[in-house]
Structures are given as structure tokens and as C-alpha cells.
Amino acid sequence: MLSAERIGHAFGGSPVLSEASLALGAGEIVGLGGMSGSGKSTLGRILGGHLVPQSGRVRLDGAPLPPPGVGRPAPVQYAPQAAELAVDPRWRIGRILANGGTPDPEAIAALGVAPAWTDRHPSELSGGELARVSLARFFHPGLRALVCDEITAQLDALEQAALLERLTGVARRRGLALLLVSHSAGLRARYCDRSLILTEGRLVPEAMPR
Amino acid sequence: MTALDISADGEGTVRGIRPPLHRGLWAACLLILVLGGSALLPANLLEIDASAIGRAPDPGHPFGTDSLGRDVAARTLAALAMSVKVGLVAATASTGIALLLSLAAASNRVADQAVGVLTELALGLPHFVLLIMIAYAMGGGTNGVVVAIAFTHWPRLARLLRHEAQGVAASDYVAASQALGRPAHWIARHHMAPHLAPHLIAGFVLIFPHAILHEAGLSFIGLGIEPHLPSIGVMLAESLREIIAGRWWVAVAPGAGLLLVALAFERFGEALRVAAEPPGGAS
Numbered sequence: 339m340l341s342a343e344r345i346g347h348a349f350g351g352s353p354v355l356s357e358a359s360l361a362l363g364a365g366e367i368v369g370l371g372g373m374s375g376s377g378k379s380t381l382g383r384i385l386g387g388h389l390v391p392q393s394g395r396v397r398l399d400g401a402p403l404p405p406p407g408v409g410r411p412a413p414v415q416y417a418p419q420a421a422e423l424a425v426d427p428r429w430r431i432g433r434i435l436a437n438g439g440t441p442d443p444e445a446i447a448a449l450g451v452a453p454a455w456t457d458r459h460p461s462e463l464s465g466g467e468l469a470r471v472s473l474a475r476f477f478h479p480g481l482r483a484l485v486c487d488e489i490t491a492q493l494d495a496l497e498q499a500a501l502l503e504r505l506t507g508v509a510r511r512r513g514l515a516l517l518l519v520s521h522s523a524g525l526r527a528r529y530c531d532r533s534l535i536l537t538e539g540r541l542v543p544e545a546m547p548r
Numbered sequence: 549m550t551a552l553d554i555s556a557d558g559e560g561t562v563r564g565i566r567p568p569l570h571r572g573l574w575a576a577c578l579l580i581l582v583l584g585g586s587a588l589l590p591a592n593l594l595e596i597d598a599s600a601i602g603r604a605p606d607p608g609h610p611f612g613t614d615s616l617g618r619d620v621a622a623r624t625l626a627a628l629a630m631s632v633k634v635g636l637v638a639a640t641a642s643t644g645i646a647l648l649l650s651l652a653a654a655s656n657r658v659a660d661q662a663v664g665v666l667t668e669l670a671l672g673l674p675h676f677v678l679l680i681m682i683a684y685a686m687g688g689g690t691n692g693v694v695v696a697i698a699f700t701h702w703p704r705l706a707r708l709l710r711h712e713a714q715g716v717a718a719s720d721y722v723a724a725s726q727a728l729g730r731p732a733h734w735i736a737r738h739h740m741a742p743h744l745a746p747h748l749i750a751g752f753v754l755i756f757p758h759a760i761l762h763e764a765g766l767s768f769i770g771l772g773i774e775p776h777l778p779s780i781g782v783m784l785a786e787s788l789r790e791i792i793a794g795r796w797w798v799a800v801a802p803g804a805g806l807l808l809v810a811l812a813f814e815r816f817g818e819a820l821r822v823a824a825e826p827p828g829g830a831s
Binding site: 408425426461476 | 719720721723724725726727728729730732739742826827
């Protein structure tokens, strides 16, 4: 279980998160909504270890998460918003996929990453293709939880549906905890077991439409 | 072809500028011609010849002779070789300063602030005035020129490298690599170096023609290379008097030679700068 306890964070004196708490069980798919600037990405970065919270703590099965850059891929990963900025433009796709070690063939196949892309540069893929590559590299064998930050915001409706079907499918099969950050209430209702809304720095449950 | 021409090549990529290999070959040929030519030059061609003073171009002296009877073509070749050597040393030193400062800036926040202020300060000072001041303080001469050029040409490259390094360090892909377990030295080698190296090479090639032009400028006003050595600046300064005496040819070869070498490397550097962008455009 991934848990965030009373997370607080401020940028330049203005608080973004204050006492935000959440718990994600294995295999659970949870949506995260909220206004622009409400701190969704900040919370995602904190959960993924990109950012150290100023107060509160993140735990996985009760133990603190290892710091990034210690030789092993972190068990909780954060997939940033714009895939084209989240991959090194000078690297080829094959190298990007193998960044966390040997790429997981099941996730690569499930996300629809084509072997023909291996020798291409990111600029030679479409936005949807790159979003799948950007996600697939995080599926290392030790992955327990994945935070996806608006990963479908730049895709059209068909591509959104295709990517989220594949992603939620592979997450359920592997028993991953998945936090889907999205502005779209419809998308959260369709793909998530439950949803949270970030408002005034805190997380509150969202009433799910029936 | 100008930078504004857009043409599509075979692979469907759009490029506004010729590939650097083409221009690099031109620049390399010119370099070999100048350095090889001056090395093979018979010494007597550079000597004063009282029997051949002020001759107009003829088959024996294709660019004529000066007021001391020296062959202008031979002297231009020797002067260009001198300029190229001074330019290479000065541009290497300048690029080295830029690299050291940008690495220092990347290492910690205080150093970054200090390098930022120093760079803006150096950019704010009038370029040529600073060049003259340093050359004068060094007492002129070849060493003075090298030091003056080295200490005045680093700021633009340092600012570019610092900016690039900051962008890469703050990027999502570096954060992703860290989360995937990659330590700092790995990130420096696999993300930072591949982004900075092309800029460093292009920066060096772009500083080189400036160094040559400024060497000529300093020599022209008497603060550069010693007057008895062949130097484009000294030749151009002397040619002012010669032109008044009607000997226009004394200025043609050094002027054209300087222009040719500077332009070849400027264009090569510009092509390299464009090629330094990652595949698919700027990051």
C-alpha cells in the first residue's frame, strides 16, 4: 500500500499542499482531479520521489521510499504530463525503454509499443506513440505504484481511450496501484475505482456518478 | 544558400542550412592550404628586396610587392598562418574558460550566481575596448593578443552552456532517469555531455574567426603581433600608406585572405550550431 501522510508543500511562501493524505492499495486505480494550480502535479512529483515534501511523509507498505538515483529503479514512478519533454530528444526509443534496466516485454506489448520504433528518435513518433513509450519505460520488475499526470491531455478522444484501456489493463494484471491525474471527470469515472479531488491543499473524495 | 532557404532532403527532414560536413571540408582545405603553404614557402620570398620595390602585380609577383620589395602573396600566406595559429590557441583557451565556468555554475548555486553575474558583466563591457585594455596591459605582442582574445571571447559561449546545462538538469527526463535509479555521474555522462558537447564544438569554431579578426584588429592599431613578423593587421596598417602612394595591390591580398578564412569558419560554425540541435529541432 502506498500512503501519503499529511503532505505539506509551498512554493515561494504560498502553500500548495497542506496536510494532503491518501492511501492507494495494490491493484487499485484512483483518479485525482482538481483545479489548475491546485497542486496535482506537485503531489504526483512528491509521490514519485522527484520532489521532497516540506512536511509529511510518503510510505510504501509502512517503509519510507528510497531516495532517487541510488542504482535501483524506485518502486513508485511518476509519469510527467508532456511525453515529448519527458524523454531525452537525443536518445533513441530503444535506449529510453531500457533506461530502468531490461524493459518489461508484457508492458511494452500491452501498451502497444512497436518494435519498429526502437531505432527512431522521439521526434519521429506521434504524440500518442511517444506517450506509450514514456509510460512503458517505468514498468520495471519492481514497480509497485505509478502516478500518471495528465498523460492523455494532448491526445484525441480515440487515442485517449486506447491508451487508458491498455494502461489500466496492464496495471490490473500486475496488481499496480495507479493514480490517474486528470481534469476530466468523465475520464476519472470511466477508468477509476474511486476519485479524489485536490482542493485548498487537501484531498477529499469525489462523489462518483452512477 | 542562406539560412532562410528551406529545403527538404531525402529523409523528409527540413533543414535551413547546408550540412556541416560540406562547409567543414572547405574550412579544413583552407586551413591546410594556409598552414602547409606557409611551411613550404621559400624564406627568400619574405625577405626585403631593394630591386623589386613597389611592383604592380605581374607573373613573378601575382599580388605585387610592397614598399620594401617583399612579395605580398608570400607575406599574406605567412601572415594568415600566423593568424590561424594565434586564433587556434586563443579560441581553445576561450572555449576552455567557458567550459570551466559553466561546469562550476552547474556544481552549486553560489557558483552559478557568481558565474551569471561575471558573464553578464563581461558581456556588458564593450568588447573591443576590453580587448585593447588587456592587450595594452600585457604589453602587446603575440602573447598579449592571445591572452586578450582568450579573456574576451568566452562570455557568449559560457552563457549558452550554462543555460543548456540548467535546462537539462531541470528537465523531466533527468528526473525520470533519477527515479529509474541513475546516479548523478551517469546523468552527467549520458544526458548532460551529449547535450553540451555539440554546443562546445560549434562555439569553438565560431570563436575562431572572431579571434582571427580581432588579432588583425589589434595588430592594425599596433597592440598586436610584433611589426617585424608577418601579420594581416600589420600588413593592412602599412597598406594605408601604400594606397596613398598609389600601390593599391598591397591591401588586396591580406584583405581578401582574412575575409576568406574568417568567412569559411564563420559559416562552418553556423552549420555546426544548427546541427547541434537535437534530432527534430530545439529541445
